[in-house]
Amino acid sequence: MAYSDKVLDHYTNPRNVGTLDKNSGEVGTGLVGAPECGDVMKLQIRVNPATNVIEEAKFKTFGCGSAIASSSLATEWVKGKTVDEALQIRNTDIVKELSLPPVKIHCSVLAEDAIRAAISDWKKKNG
Amino acid sequence: MASEVKLPIYMDNHATTRVDPRVIEAMLPYFGEIYGNAASRNHEFGWVAEQAVETAREQVAKLIGATAKEIVITSGATESNNLAIKGVAEMYREKGNHIITQMTEHKCVLDTCKRLEKHGYRVTYLAPQTDGLVNVKELEAAMTPETILVSIMAANNEVGVLQPIREIGKLCHERGIIFHSDIAQAIGKVPINVIDDNIDLASISAHKIYGPKGVGALYVRRRNPRVQLVAQMDGGGHERGMRSGTLNVPGIVGMGKACELAGEEMAVESKRLLALRESLRKQIFSELDEVFVNGSMEHRLPGSLNISFAYVEGESLLMGINDIAVSSGSACTSATLEPSYVLKALGAGDELAHSSIRFGLGRFNTQAEVDYVAKKIVDVVRKLRELSPLYEMHKEGIDLSKVKWQAETAAH
Numbered sequence: 001m002a003y004s005d006k007v008l009d010h011y012t013n014p015r016n017v018g019t020l021d022k023n024s025g026e027v028g029t030g031l032v033g034a035p036e037c038g039d040v041m042k043l044q045i046r047v048n049p050a051t052n053v054i055e056e057a058k059f060k061t062f063g064c065g066s067a068i069a070s071s072s073l074a075t076e077w078v079k080g081k082t083v084d085e086a087l088q089i090r091n092t093d094i095v096k097e098l099s100l101p102p103v104k105i106h107c108s109v110l111a112e113d114a115i116r117a118a119i120s121d122w123k124k125k126n127g
Numbered sequence: 128m129a130s131e132v133k134l135p136i137y138m139d140n141h142a143t144t145r146v147d148p149r150v151i152e153a154m155l156p157y158f159g160e161i162y163g164n165a166a167s168r169n170h171e172f173g174w175v176a177e178q179a180v181e182t183a184r185e186q187v188a189k190l191i192g193a194t195a196k197e198i199v200i201t202s203g204a205t206e207s208n209n210l211a212i213k214g215v216a217e218m219y220r221e222k223g224n225h226i227i228t229q230m231t232e233h234k235c236v237l238d239t240c241k242r243l244e245k246h247g248y249r250v251t252y253l254a255p256q257t258d259g260l261v262n263v264k265e266l267e268a269a270m271t272p273e274t275i276l277v278s279i280m281a282a283n284n285e286v287g288v289l290q291p292i293r294e295i296g297k298l299c300h301e302r303g304i305i306f307h308s309d310i311a312q313a314i315g316k317v318p319i320n321v322i323d324d325n326i327d328l329a330s331i332s333a334h335k336i337y338g339p340k341g342v343g344a345l346y347v348r349r350r351n352p353r354v355q356l357v358a359q360m361d362g363g364g365h366e367r368g369m370r371s372g373t374l375n376v377p378g379i380v381g382m383g384k385a386c387e388l389a390g391e392e393m394a395v396e397s398k399r400l401l402a403l404r405e406s407l408r409k410q411i412f413s414e415l416d417e418v419f420v421n422g423s424m425e426h427r428l429p430g431s432l433n434i435s436f437a438y439v440e441g442e443s444l445l446m447g448i449n450d451i452a453v454s455s456g457s458a459c460t461s462a463t464l465e466p467s468y469v470l471k472a473l474g475a476g477d478e479l480a481h482s483s484i485r486f487g488l489g490r491f492n493t494q495a496e497v498d499y500v501a502k503k504i505v506d507v508v509r510k511l512r513e514l515s516p517l518y519e520m521h522k523e524g525i526d527l528s529k530v531k532w533q534a535e536t537a538a539h
Contacts, residue, residue, distance in 0.1 A: 003446070011446060017514055034532035035480035035517060038440055042516035060516040062480060064442035068514060117533070 003065055004099035010069035015076050018058040020044040028122025030114040039063035039107065041071045043114035045078060045086075047122055052082045059114070066104040070094050070111035083119055132499045134450040140335075140430060140489030141284050141312060142454060146381070147337035147490065153384040154339065157377035165374045166365060176376045183383025190386040191310070191329060192320035193346050199366045200379055203343035204311035205235040207330030208278075210345055210370065211307045212239045214356030215276045215328070216248055219305070223273035229253040229261050230472040231285075233309055236278055249273070257474050259288035259422035267298050276305045281313035281324075285454075285469040285485055286422035287431025289317065296325025305354055311335050311343075315389030316397060316428050321346055327354045333378065337490055338385030342378035345370075396490060400430035403488050403497050408432055410501035415508055417521070421475055421483060430488035435475060438518035439511045441482030447507035451500050454485040480517050480527065 003011070019042075022029045026046050033039040040063065046056040057075035061068045073094055078086040094100070094108035137145070157179060165180045167173025184195040201207045216226065228240055230252045240250040251269045256262055261279055270277075277299050281292050292308050299306035307328035310319050314329075315336040321329060329346040333339055347369065348354045362371025412418060417437035436444065441455050470483060486500070512518040517527060 011443070014514060019519065031516065032533050035527060036532075038442075040480075040516055040532070042519075060514055060519060062438065062515045062517045063440050065446045067440075068443060 006073075006098050007065055007069040007100070010072040010098075011065040014059075014068055014072045016058050016072065016079070017060065019060065020046055020056065020058050025049075025125050026122075028118040028120070028125070030117025030119075030121060032113045032117050033063070033110050035062065039067045039110055041067065041110050041114040043071060043074060043111075043118045045118045045122060047083060047126075049126070052084070054078045054081055054083065054086055063107065063110075064104070066098065066100055067107040067110065069098050070100070070107040071114060073097060074111040074115055078115060083122070086115055087119060089115055131495045132493070135452055136450065136492075136496045136500060137452045138486050138488060138492060138496070138500060139452045139454050140487035140492075141287070141485060142487065143334045143340065144337045144489050145491055146334075146339055147385065147388060149388060150338055150381045150384045154377045154381040157380050161376075163376075165376055166363065176374075179376055179380050180374055183379045183386075186383035186387045186390075187331065187344050188346075190314065190319075190390045191331075191346060192322050194349070196367075197321075197346055197349050199345045199347055199369045200374055201343045201345055201370055202341055202375075203334070204233075204309060204330040204332035205343075206370075207332075207343050207345035208233065208235045208307075208309055209239050210356065210359050211328040211330060211347075212236065212276065212278055213243065213359050214369070215305055215307070215354070216243050217357035218355050219275040223271075223275040225249045225251070225271055225273040226276045226278065227251045227253065227266060227269050227274060228278045229255060229280075231255050231259065231283055231469045232278065232280055233284055233311075236280070236309060240278075255472050258426075259283060259286050259469075259473050260426060261290055261295070263291055263294055263298070266295060270298070270302055270304065274302070274304050276307060278307040278309070280309040280311075281319060281329075282310070282316070282428050282431075283422070283469065284312050285467060286433045286473065287312070287428040287485075288422040289313065289426040289428065291426075292326065293324045296327075299327075300325050300352075303352075305352070312428065315386070315393060316400075316430065318393070321348065327352065331382075333382035333385055336385045336389045339378045339381040342375050342382050344382065392490075397429040400488050400492075403492060403494060404430055404432050404486070406494065407486060407488070407497045407501050408434075410498070411504055414501075414505040417518075418508075419475075419481075421470055421473060430492075432486040432488075433470075433483060434486070435470075435481040435483040436508050437481050438515045438521060439482050439508055440480070440515075443511055444482050444484070444507060447511065448500075448503055451503060453500075454487070455482065 045054045059071040061071045091108035091112040163172030163176035165176040184198045296306045309330045311332045327348040332343040419435045421433040
């Protein structure tokens with residue numbers, strides 16, 4: 001399996017690895033995937049309540065290099081965006097940026113799901 | 128230390144081995160000036176080639192306590208296993224139609240048995256115990272008057288466990304059942320003696336013991352009992368009619384030399400490999416939690432180690448250790464790494480989110496390489512666990528098997 005330079009870069013130097021306090025009202029947590037499918041992503045965002053801007057994003061991923069890269073990239077992209085802007089991120093954008101091959105498209109889908117799940121969790125808390 | 132090693136490091140000696148330079152040297156003349164056909168009976172060229180083959184046959188026989196006449200040359204253990212099982216099934220069809228083997232045999236044994244099932248044979252596939260060993264009581268219970276053949280490997284290629292072949296062979300002989308063993312992984316690594324171990328048919332590959340690829344042998348017992356086979360390759364009637372085809376003289380010479388070296392060096396080499404393996408195991412286990420050895424530690428090839436790493440995905444692990452040649456069988460289902468049927472049979476597939484690596488140490492591995500590999504594995508597993516939400520959940524005391532996982536919603 002040949003990986004693109006960008007996937008290798010995110011695998012070697014993953015951005016925003018870590019955990020935010022999931023009990024905080026400003027934090028939304030998304031946990032998607034399943035161990036038996038070989039991928040689990042946890043993506044968390046901390047949203048400024050005054051501006052709805054995502055000020056911080058963290059992830060942890062159990063999965064292949066492309067899954068790690070997709071979620072790492074997702075945290076980079078959501079940071080600084082408002083919640084509504086972040087919902088505009090599409091898995092196809094991730095595929096393009098990381099040059100993912102067809103067998104790895106599900107990794108980008110999972111990353112998009114993780115963003116949505118985190119935002120939905122945050123909205124539930126702040127509904 | 129790490130700077131001394133040459134990368135990439137080869138630690139996949141169950142897959143194949145590097146040809147020993149002494150073996151290459153022995154083979155070279157047979158690619159050049161000594162080119163006769165060993166079946167040419169009427170001239171010097173043939174006689175010289177035949178003599179070389181006979182010497183090699185004796186070298187192979189000596190390593191397993193057989194006689195030269197009992198060694199049938201083949202292209203490797205896959206062919207030997209096919210010939211042994213199909214040859215016995217066909218020859219003894221009137222005596223019975225039942226074969227006993229186990230779920231963790233090599234594919235070439237399992238698929239041969241599956242083919243025979245389509246032709247009216249009945250096959251029992253024994254499940255291993257959790258340590259990888261066959262349950263001898265279950266094997267005995269499976270024997271019927273219809274049983275003509277038991278096929279159990281001496282050492283497993285994936286997890287390295289040694290089966291109680293001597294005991295199994297004894298049970299077979301008490302009942303007049305033929306005992307075949309795939310000894311490809313065991314030969315030259317642990318002592319095998321076809322008389323003491325009650326083996327009637329044994330499959331060998333030269334390339335597993337620092338010999339060339341494409342050549343192997345089948346030991347076929349000639350006395351007590353005399354085993355007969357129906358040839359599976361029709362032709363000139365070479366190899367006492369059991370395997371037609373012009374002999375690969377250079378390859379056979381190499382196999383003979385490889386067997387001779389293995390016999391001379393086994394005692395010293397197995398001690399050295401055991402020490403290297405234990406060094407590797409201890410370095411990994413002292414640095415990492417949630418790691419497990421697959422298969423019995425007690426009954427194991429000296430150079431073999433199969434370890435599962437919990438909460439780490441297989442492909443990402445391999446990506447991190449791309450300067451080390453090892454073999455991976457993910458115990459969990461992942462998109463790209465199919466679960467290993469051997470690990471599944473051992474029950475290792477029941478655990479979620481493990482990935483496993485088979486380390487195969489060999490003649491040319493060094494302590495410096497072991498140190499490098501251990502450090503690399505520890506570093507990469509640590510890094511991936513730092514990234515792993517599952518490891519984090521495990522540390523928080525969450526039972527992963529009770530989590531309701533939310534699989535991706537969009538279509539793949």
